[in-house]
Amino acid sequence: MIEGQPFFDVGWLLDNLDQLARRIGEHLLVTVIAVVVGFVLSFALALLIRRYPPLYAPVLALSGVLYAIPSIALFVLFIPITGLSLLTAEIALVSYTLVILVRNIVTGLRGVPADVIEAATGMGFSPGEKLWRVEFPIALPIIVAGVRIATVTTIGLVTIATLTGLGGLGYLIVNIGIQRRFPTATITGVLTVVILSTLVDIGLVALQRRLTPWSRARGG
Amino acid sequence: MDFLGQVWAWYTDPAHWTGSNSIPLRLWEHVSLSLVAIAASLLIALPLGLYIGHTGRGARLAVGISNIGRSVPSLGWFGIVYPISTGLLHRGGIGFVPAVIGLVALAIPPIVTNTYAGVADVDPDLREAGRGMGMRELQILREVEVPVALPVILAGIRISVVAVVATAPLAALVGGGTLGSFILQGLALDHQVRVFAAALLVIVLAVGTELALAWLQRAAVSPGLSGGDASGAPMPP
């Protein structure tokens, strides 16, 4: 910190609101891509596991190891192949969402009571109708709980992705704050990440309540 | 020379094994920084978690701290701590202290949460049985609550240790050295071999730590207790 400089420079913040908005936009875009792609892949994996249950154990073991890989390492690992690109970062981010989402989707679908499935079969639902109209809605609270964790986690991780030149709020924390010894930017970045995580989490809870009015505020 | 060959060459280059930017030195920085941070967080978090779990006092505080702790990105801790500590210490370049503080802040919440939750979840009948047989409060804690909660407590410590080892590379940003220095240097110089080689080292170190702790955890828990579970994993470090 440079002598005489205030710990938090409100003037800088007001002057740079446009940059803050842009960084938030970048941050959210990277996050949304990771969560959406991660969700689609996880759902496909979960359906595969539902079809072939023995797959679950190795998938869990693999994801346990994956989760232990430091994010900074995973972010840079694919640079030799995919370069300093969005794709490189998304590979790492999506990998982490898979760890969380596959487990929650499988748990959610497995938690659907057998008698409910039997009743649906008895009423003549086709396997596809059963999945979409019975099992998926009942599993939704647990699935949304997974999406919440995955999203909040991803928002945190994207700050590190800034090291590979992706921008986002990590740019304020590292490139302006730490590297230029300017705490205002760091604090702005960190607080924005925390607020963003909280708001997105609250939003997802609200969404879940709308989607599953029969299970008030459960899951998570 | 193919890419992996270059990586191998980087590892085996004698120049990378001596001096102020050598693999052994960076590894030592990494390990010592991690050990100091873990020791400090255990000293703070374990007594706090045990106290909250045994007495039930301050549980809300613990949950609040850990929730905030989880939503602050690991990088954020360095970002917050660095300006404060350099301001207090009036030193610009030495990053060991802010690096330790950042890692401690990161490591405390899982240990506090798991220790508190593990102890608080011990079957009240066991506590009552111990008290009824004439155990003192500290004896109940030491001989009943801690051993019974051990799987959960160890799970929390394991999460924290792995998080510390995995986040230590980011300490390079605040002058903490570690294997992360190679990654930052490589990124700055667009030297992909160095980035990749260092990333592999970091991965081996973190995954190795995780596997070693998993083994230790199994070995340390009484066979009378079937495996407990962690109460919530934080974001990947």
Added chain:
Amino acid sequence: MSSSPDPSAGRAGAVVALEHVTKTYARGSAPAVDDLSLTVPAGEICVLVGPSGCGKTTTMKMINRLIEPTSGRITIDGDDVSAIPAVELRRQIGYVIQQVGLFPHLTIGDNVAVVPRLLRWPAPRIRARVDELLELVGLDPGTDRGRYPAALSGGERQRVGVARALAADPPVMLMDEPFGAVDPIRRDRLQNEFLRLQAQVRKTIVFVTHDVDEAIKMADRIAILQRGGILAQYDTPDTILANPASEFVERFVGADRGLKRLSLGRVRDVPMLEPVLVHVGEDRADARRRLALTDELDYALVVDDRERPLGWIDAGDLAGSGPIPAEAATPGAPTVEPESTLRDALSAMLGSSVQLGVVVDDRDRVVGLISVDAIGEVLRAPVRGADGPLHPVDGAAS
């Protein structure tokens, strides 16, 4: 066996006395236990029973100071418990709770050894004591000592809980619904086992239950508490059943208290009738003549060559002459043992056409007959028990 002391030669029970004990949880609220005075004689089982909220558990926990009384005095062999440091006191009082509370991280042996270790007994003494106790409660020290609680059945866990409470040979044991968490069949077995054990160790036991039948079965004396911790009656089970002190007690013990009293009596306590025994292969005329000699019985009992009962036969079936075949007996004579309760005997007899029970010994040989009338006599008789009821003490401990 080993040179370790026989547990039956250990410390026998001590007198536990409560004097005007009151417990009020919050200032100004109604007391949970109200001016309670009772004395448990050494070596007896006192069962505290009553509806929920009657303060029975609170009363018990005040004895080992898990709960401190608001006023009044509790003594063990005359020593005021409040003068003994709580931790020290508890190490001298066995404690068994409903969920047993075995420490899951310790082996069975280490669980039993908890209090001896707290008391810093030398290791060889602890080891000998653990094995002795496991044997005493019917477990095999060799195989069970090293097992963990998770590997035990509910009944085994309960036995380990009792062994653990007995470990330091305490003169007093507190048991809080100790058999409440096991199924009725196992509970019955555990209760019997425990009564046999108590006959050896003669501890003073304060036993809490909400189950009147369990109270009647286990108790030397029952203290019936009513809501607000008021002692409604304190007496032997037989007296309480025969002469309930109040309408509350009468309702609490149930409308079938007459039948419950029957479960206190044993077949051996009732005068038996001499049966007319007829052996298979015996001549009909002989048998007929002997049956005619008695006017108490209309039936003869056919037995095999080892005196085991086969069934009844009446004078009509004995008409004519020649050897009596085994098939001539009408099967269905209910057999009871001298140790059977009168309640079980009555129930068996009511189910048979001839309302007589055949009392047999442990080799199924006929000992005598018991009649429904004889059991009825017991119900009409005054309260048994020579020592008489022990009423709550007033003032100083007796």
